[in-house]
Amino acid sequence: MAATSAVLQSEWTKIRSVRSTVWTLALAFLVTVALGAVISLVFNNTFDSLSPTDRLTFDPTNTSFFGMTLGQLALIVFGVLVISSEYSTGMIRTSLAAVPQRGEFYLSKVTVAGVLAFVVGEATAFITFFLGQALLGSHKAHIGDPGVLRAVFGAGLYMTLLVLFCVGAATMLRSPMLGLGVLMPFFFLVSPILTAVPKVKTVARYFPDQAGRKILEVVPSTGDHTPYGPWGGILIMAAWVAAALLGGYLVLRKRDA
Numbered sequence: 001m002a003a004t005s006a007v008l009q010s011e012w013t014k015i016r017s018v019r020s021t022v023w024t025l026a027l028a029f030l031v032t033v034a035l036g037a038v039i040s041l042v043f044n045n046t047f048d049s050l051s052p053t054d055r056l057t058f059d060p061t062n063t064s065f066f067g068m069t070l071g072q073l074a075l076i077v078f079g080v081l082v083i084s085s086e087y088s089t090g091m092i093r094t095s096l097a098a099v100p101q102r103g104e105f106y107l108s109k110v111t112v113a114g115v116l117a118f119v120v121g122e123a124t125a126f127i128t129f130f131l132g133q134a135l136l137g138s139h140k141a142h143i144g145d146p147g148v149l150r151a152v153f154g155a156g157l158y159m160t161l162l163v164l165f166c167v168g169a170a171t172m173l174r175s176p177m178l179g180l181g182v183l184m185p186f187f188f189l190v191s192p193i194l195t196a197v198p199k200v201k202t203v204a205r206y207f208p209d210q211a212g213r214k215i216l217e218v219v220p221s222t223g224d225h226t227p228y229g230p231w232g233g234i235l236i237m238a239a240w241v242a243a244a245l246l247g248g249y250l251v252l253r254k255r256d257a
Helices: 004-017 019-049 052-056 068-089 091-098 102-139 148-173 176-196 208-216 230-254
Strands: none
Touching (some): 004 019, 004 102, 019 068, 068 091, 068 102, 068 148, 068 176, 091 102, 102 148, 148 176, 148 208, 148 230, 176 208, 208 230
8 A cells, every 4th residue: 555645745746747737837827917917907097987886896806816717727727637647648557556546546636736726826816916906006905905815815715626626527537638628618618608698697607617706706796696605606616626526536436547
């Protein structure tokens, strides 16, 4: 039986030694911070042209996180590659031969990916927030304002849960192309489109990304009738993540490598 510490070390070595996984996290950081800064600067320069209603509902905290919509693309790629790259290269057979306890192997991989995503996610969230608020000038929010610290910390938590959801889904799909082919359209086409369709948006708001992003809001938007709050949204997303990880484990345990 392989020691847990040795398995964790092995998974950490795999992730940091594969350039594609390292670069996807770096890209998620750069895109989220840079795009958030640009959007914040634009709002600062055009704030006076906003309608009175838009000014009242302006959310400086959420504004600085606009770049996360594009940055999460890299996070999805990272989550998929963490596990599916081993299937595409055949490395999964070697990994399971070295660690025949599939539950321990899977838990170690999920743990390493989750911790790394959490560290990068929180660093990204706080840097994005402080840079964005600096560029918003007099329209900025402060970290001590009601709900702001929750939103900033929650942004990093959202990024972590997104990665873990993709790890679970990719374990079930077992192919980088299939994983990206399913997850990319879901998060960038299906979820946004269905949220805008009146007859199905009541259901779509319970999708993992739609529920999880509620944590980013400090000022509720006009006409927002979402039946759950910021932490309720994160709990809904966490339930999706738990289901995906459980599904991944069941597939890994029952199918041949």
